[in-house]
Amino acid sequence: MLFEGTIFELTRIRIALVLMTLLIAALFAIAMRNPQRVPRGGQNVAEVAIDFVRNTVASESLGKKEGNRYLPYLVTLFFFVLGANVLAITPGVDIAASSTIGLPFLLAMLTWLIYHVQGIREHGVFGYIKVQTVVPGVPKLLAPVVILLEALQALIIRPFSLMLRLMANMMAxxxxxxxxxxxxxxxxxxxxxxxxxxxxxxxxxxxxxxxxELFVAALQAYIFTLLTAMYINMAIGHEH
Incomplete structure (x- = not known):
């Protein structure tokens, strides 16, 4: 096995994930290689797929302007997770790459990094901390507890729930x-x-x-992408 014994070891699941990723990228590249104003064939399918993420995830959670801004990441995330999940019913693989801890953890950390970085860019460091932890109208006696809970949610609970939800469903x-x-x-x-x-x-x-299981694979990809969009909106929004 190539790179055996290292973190770069190419196991059967990792090789299948790389091939699936290349396949999805190739299908989109072929479909959009010569885009026409009136789409037909593969271009039409690709645009319908992208519009699905745009209309049901990006615009719904972030609004049209911000949705289009983050659309490339959300589209990539959706189809990458979908491809990783579909490996569960792919002959010769028969296990989803997302049913092992590594991939869900990596994707959750990437989302965690993106929404915190974008939140800090939008509000500044201290402004972002305030947006994420201070809940208006909370009694002063309860404020320290609420601030702690909100901080735990932003720093730990959100990425952990993203990771665990995807892994647990595909493993089951x-x-x-x-x-x-x-x-x-x-x-x-x-x-x-x-x-x-x-x-x-x-x-x-x-x-x-x-x-x-094919339905669950698509559903979990959708939920993961939708939650990512919601977390980004919570980070860049100006209301708690």
Whole structure:
């Protein structure tokens, strides 16, 4: 294995993630290589995909002006997470890159860095700290507690929840698929009496859940991107 024993070790999941990323980038590059005023074919599909993120995530959470400003990052994030999630049902891989801790942690930290940097650029250091921690109308006796809770939320809870939500959902899906198909394999090959019937039922459930896992992959990519847009809006907004 290349770079074995180092943090750059190219495991099966990492190789698959790189190939999936290159595939998505190539599809968009081919679709938009010669853009026309009236889109057709691949360009039309690519524009519909980008408009989905623009209309349902960027503009909805950030407004039209700020939404267009952050659209490149949000589009890239959505399709990267989607590709990482779809690996869960890709033959030969069968596990989402986002079901291991490394990728969700990296993406959560990247989002965390972006919204804090943009918030500081918008408000200045002390202004940003005030926006993130001071809640108007809170009684003075409770203010220190509220400030502490708000600071914990901005610094720890938001990135942790982003990371954990994505990883836990994709890991749960992977475990269920393994249970269904491994159970079906064992019961069909080694079961006696009515057990092969149960194995066939387990296989059917596995196939049905594979379709559901595709829906979950898209849903988790959408949620991760939507929360990222909401956190950026909370960082650059002028109201708590």
């Amino acid at each position: 899906g992977h475990i269920l698929l393994v249970l269904f198909f491994s159970g079906a394999s064992y019961l069909l090959l080694h079961g006696e009496g009515l057990l092969p019937v149960a194995g066939a039922g387990s296989a059917v459930m596995g196939l049905l859940f594979t379709g559901f």
